[in-house]
Amino acid sequence: MNTDPEGRGYVEAARRANREALEAMGVAPFGYRFRRTHFAEDALNAYQDTMGDRGPEVTVAGRLVSWRSTGKTTFGHLEDRSGRVQLYFRRDTLGDAFQVVEHLDLDDHIGVTGPLFRTRTGEVTVRVEQLELLAKSLKPLPRGKVQQAEDGVHHFGGLTDPETRYRQRYADLAVHPETREVFVLRARLIRFLRRFLDDRGFLEVETPILQPLYGGASARPFVTHHNALDMPLYLRIADELYLKRLIVGGLERVYEIGHDFRNEGMDRTHNPEFTMLECYQAYADYTDMMDLVEAMVSGAVEECTGGLTLERHGVTLDFTPPWPRVSFVAGVEAQSGLDVRTASEVEMRERLIEAGVDREEAETYAGGKLLDEMFKRFLEHRVVQPTFVIDYPKALSPLAKVHRQDPALTERFELLIQGRELANAFSELNDPDDQRSRFEEQRQQQVAGDEEAQPYDQDYVRALEYGMPPTGGMGLGVDRLVMVIAGLDSIRDAILFPAMRKES
RNA sequence: GGGGGCGUAGCUCAAUGGUAGAGCAACGGGCUUUUAACCCGUAGGUUCUGAGUUCGAGUCUCAGCGCCCUCACCA
Numbered sequence: 001m002n003t004d005p006e007g008r009g010y011v012e013a014a015r016r017a018n019r020e021a022l023e024a025m026g027v028a029p030f031g032y033r034f035r036r037t038h039f040a041e042d043a044l045n046a047y048q049d050t051m052g053d054r055g056p057e058v059t060v061a062g063r064l065v066s067w068r069s070t071g072k073t074t075f076g077h078l079e080d081r082s083g084r085v086q087l088y089f090r091r092d093t094l095g096d097a098f099q100v101v102e103h104l105d106l107d108d109h110i111g112v113t114g115p116l117f118r119t120r121t122g123e124v125t126v127r128v129e130q131l132e133l134l135a136k137s138l139k140p141l142p143r144g145k146v147q148q149a150e151d152g153v154h155h156f157g158g159l160t161d162p163e164t165r166y167r168q169r170y171a172d173l174a175v176h177p178e179t180r181e182v183f184v185l186r187a188r189l190i191r192f193l194r195r196f197l198d199d200r201g202f203l204e205v206e207t208p209i210l211q212p213l214y215g216g217a218s219a220r221p222f223v224t225h226h227n228a229l230d231m232p233l234y235l236r237i238a239d240e241l242y243l244k245r246l247i248v249g250g251l252e253r254v255y256e257i258g259h260d261f262r263n264e265g266m267d268r269t270h271n272p273e274f275t276m277l278e279c280y281q282a283y284a285d286y287t288d289m290m291d292l293v294e295a296m297v298s299g300a301v302e303e304c305t306g307g308l309t310l311e312r313h314g315v316t317l318d319f320t321p322p323w324p325r326v327s328f329v330a331g332v333e334a335q336s337g338l339d340v341r342t343a344s345e346v347e348m349r350e351r352l353i354e355a356g357v358d359r360e361e362a363e364t365y366a367g368g369k370l371l372d373e374m375f376k377r378f379l380e381h382r383v384v385q386p387t388f389v390i391d392y393p394k395a396l397s398p399l400a401k402v403h404r405q406d407p408a409l410t411e412r413f414e415l416l417i418q419g420r421e422l423a424n425a426f427s428e429l430n431d432p433d434d435q436r437s438r439f440e441e442q443r444q445q446q447v448a449g450d451e452e453a454q455p456y457d458q459d460y461v462r463a464l465e466y467g468m469p470p471t472g473g474m475g476l477g478v479d480r481l482v483m484v485i486a487g488l489d490s491i492r493d494a495i496l497f498p499a500m501r502k503e504s
Numbered sequence: 505g506g507g508g509g510c511g512u513a514g515c516u517c518a519a520u521g522g523u524a525g526a527g528c529a530a531c532g533g534g535c536u537u538u539u540a541a542c543c544c545g546u547a548g549g550u551u552c553u554g555a556g557u558u559c560g561a562g563u564c565u566c567a568g569c570g571c572c573c574u575c576a577c578c579a
Contacts, residue, residue, distance in 0.1 A: 010548060011514050011530050066539070073536040090536060106529080120537045140529065142515050144540095158515065163571045219578065238579095264578050265505085274579065361576090421579060452578085477579045491579095501570070 015138045018103040022133065027100055029136040034111040036061045039082035047116040047124045055116030058126060060085060061134060063174070065143070067106045074101055075125075078110065081180075086125040087112055097131055107137035107174075143175050166498050183496060185304055186482045190257065192303045193277060193478070196296050202253040202279055207242035209235060209258070215460070216240030216399075218452040219262040222272075235261035239278045240399070240473065241460045244428060247280050247471050248463045255279035257478065268490045269420065272499045275478035280428070284472035286400075286411045289425040290388055293415055293474060294321045297386070297422070297481065304485050312418065312487060315384060325388045328375065329409070335378035340371055340393060341408045348374055368395040383416040398438045398454070400426035415476075417484055425474035432464035 019029045038046060038058040047055040062080035069075075072091040077084045091098045093114075104110065113130040144158020158175065159165060165172040165179075172179050194204065212231065214221045216238030226233050239256045246254045260276045281288065298319040302308055310317045333339050336351050343351075348370055349362045355377050365373050371393050379389065390413040391403055400410035411427035429435055439456040446453035482494040492498035 014530055017531095068538055068541050069535090070538060070541075071535040073538075075538045075541085077539080086539075088537070092536075117537095119539090121539070123537095123539075125537085140514060144515070144528080160516070161511095161571080166571095217579085260579085262578065265576080267574090267578095270578060276579075424579080475579080480579070 012139055015105050015136070015140070018105055019136050019138065021103050022100065022136070025099060027133055029133060031111075031132060031134040034061050034132060034134055035059070036080075036111065040078065040080050040085035041082035043085050043116060043126065044083070044124050047118065049118065051116070053117045055118075055124075057113065057115050059111065059113040060126065061111035062109065063137075064104065064106055064108050064110060067104070072098075076104075078112070078126075079177075083177075086119070086123050088117075088119070088125045088127050089131075090127070093127065093129060094131065100131055100133065104133070105137055105140070106143070107141050108133065109135040109137070141171055141175050162492075163500075166492055167500055169496055182482075182486050182488070182493065185486055186494065189300055189304055189482060189485060190478065192300050193257065193296065196299060197255045197279060200253070200292075202255045202281070203251055205243070205246060205251070205254050205256055206258070207236075207239050207246075207256060209261075211236050213455050213457055213459075214238075215454050215457050216242075217260075217262075218454060220264055220451050222261050222263045237262050238475070239276065240475070241457055243278055243280050244468060244471065244473065245460065245463045247282050248466055248468045252282040252469075253280070266499060268492075269480065269483075271479065271491050271495055274491070274495075277476045277478050278474065280471055280473040282469040282471050285427040285470060286390075286413055286425055286472055289472040289474045290325070290390075290413055292472075293388075293423050293425065293476070294323055297415070297476075300481065301485055310485070310487070312484075317385060317417065317484075319386055323386045323388055323415075325390050325413075326379075326383075327390055328379070328392050331379040331389060332374050335382065336374060338374070340374055341406075345370055352377055368393075371396055380416060380421075381419040384418055386415065386417050388413045389416055397426065398442065399429055401429050420480065421477070422480050422484065423474060423476040425472065428468070428471040428473045430464060430468040430470060432461050435464055436461050 022029055036059050038060055040060055040062065043058045043060055046058060060078060060080065062078040064076050065079040065084065066077040067074070074089040076087050076089075078087055089098065089101045094101065111132045111134055112126060112128045114126045114128045116124055117127055119125050142159040142164070144160075159172060173183075198204070210224070210226075210233045212233060214234040214237050216236075217240065219237045221237050222235040224233050224235065225231070237260055239258065239260070243254050243256060255278065257275065257277045259273045261273045262270075263272065264270065266272060279292075281292070298308060298321050301310065301319045308319045310319070329340055336348075336355070338348060338351055340348065345366060349365060352362045352365070352373060353359050357373070357377065362373075375389075375396075383389070391406070391409045392400070392412045392414075394402060394408060394410050397410040397412045400412040403409040403411050413425055414421050415423040429438070439454070439461070442453045443456050446455070479491050479494045482488065483491060486494065488494050
């Protein structure tokens with residue numbers, strides 16, 4: 001590569017030469033402000049065919065996304081957040097200003113003014129009479145060519161490398177309107193979730209992200225250090241215990257939308273920091289939370305897509321309530337032939353091995369882990385349509401209340417869609433003595449080497465001792481809901497800046 | 505963490521172990537209604553990094569870095 005002293009290539013050197021040429025003729029390469037009268041989309045709509053060659057004058061601003069010079073004439077497209085509009089630059093219209101046009105580059109930000117007309121090929125276009133350079137682009141975006149044909153939009157080249165798309169999300173967004181659309185949809189979804197809960201009397205709150213003691217889920221935390229206090233702090237793995245303290249405090253209905261942090265593996269459905277919605281409702285139980293989730297998620301799908309069905313990989317997902325409710329025990333038994341409440345661990349392990357689990361691996365399963373494997377193997381991945389799996393075994397659910405009709409079970413449900421957990425909810429355990437003994441169990445597991453065991457939170461037990469009303473609680477993975485609604489296969493496509501290794 | 509794949513021009517990709525190429529982008533010239541504009545010409549490379557095998561490595565071997573897929577764990 002023929003580089004200048006700063007290590008840039010010849011392509012960038014050419015843009016810098018253009019910048020210098022513009023500065024030499026008194027054109028500032030970076031403006032301060034610009035007032036537009038129309039977005040691109042509005043400009044297109046402002047033209048009527050009866051107007052002929054002299055449509056209304058518009059002032060638009062945006063980034064140059066295409067550029068075709070034919071000598072004394074140049075065509076290009078300007079893109080703003082609403083879309084694109086074609087620009088037409090004529091030497092005899094612009095006079096001396098045409099020299100500026102000759103030093104523009106693809107990706108520059110400009111503002112232009114002029115009347116609308118329709119070209120010979122039928123496209124509504126701005127005949128540029130005034131031009132202002134707003135920001136010079138010194139580095140070309142990795143832009144492919146786009147051809148709009150009758151059978152759809154065709155892409156030629158462009159930014160396709162996933163690593164570059166995530167690391168340089170700004171370039172991905174600048175080049176791909178469809179990427180911008182995902183995050184517009186994400187914002188609309190979160191706005192809907194807030195409004196939904198606000199309308200039902202839930203109070204939005206903020207609880208600590210830096211915590212002296214983490215809890216509320218089983219996961220390994222990130223640890224940091226507070227210098228002034230000289231003590232370790234943990235990034236929260238869940239909001240749960242703080243939100244329930246607020247229920248004790250009488251706020252009755254609270255929710256929080258924020259980031260949780262879990263120091264675990266990353267893959268297509270896991271990012272180390274992710275967005276969780278948790279909400280808690282006093283005097284409610286898990287059946288109330290099921291109604292809430294059903295209304296909230298189906299409402300979100302309708303808000304974002306206009307309908308209640310989604311096409312995903314050839315399957316139609318139907319969000320029309322009510323959704324099927326399958327009991328954990330019956331669902332696993334239907335596929336495995338075993339009732340997990342009465343079957344022996346040996347029987348369950350043998351059944352898993354028959355189903356294809358490695359024998360050596362299966363021999364290590366016991367207790368809650370074994371039940372979890374039975375669930376994963378015989379139920380979870382088979383659930384495609386929105387479905388509530390309800391009444392989980394007690395061993396799997398240390399924070400949930402015991403089922404009022406079966407002491408082996410808890411009042412808990414998960415919402416599954418496409419074989420994935422989207423939400424998890426309980427009738428919350430509010431007996432402080434019971435909670436204390438469950439923390440004791442966790443402490444023993446921690447001593448035994450379980451790095452995900454939950455630490456004993458004495459302050460939380462103290463709060464429960466003051467009396468927490470019966471409460472229904474729910475947590476929902478917002479990134480995963482975005483994935484479902486936007487049809488994304490990787491959580492990285494639902495997060496603007498997904499976690500990446502340090503760039504070398 | 506285990507297994508598999510990939511890394512070449514600004515972008516997208518080629519190249520039997522034998523002179524590293526193409527399209528687009530860039531630069532120069534031409535063209536006053538084009539739209540993947542077109543025509544003529546020019547330039548552009550530490551083939552991810554480092555060792556090794558070889559007369560000779562983009563290609564083969566080893567190590568490292570990064571990304572993707574997959575399995576395990578977790579939402």
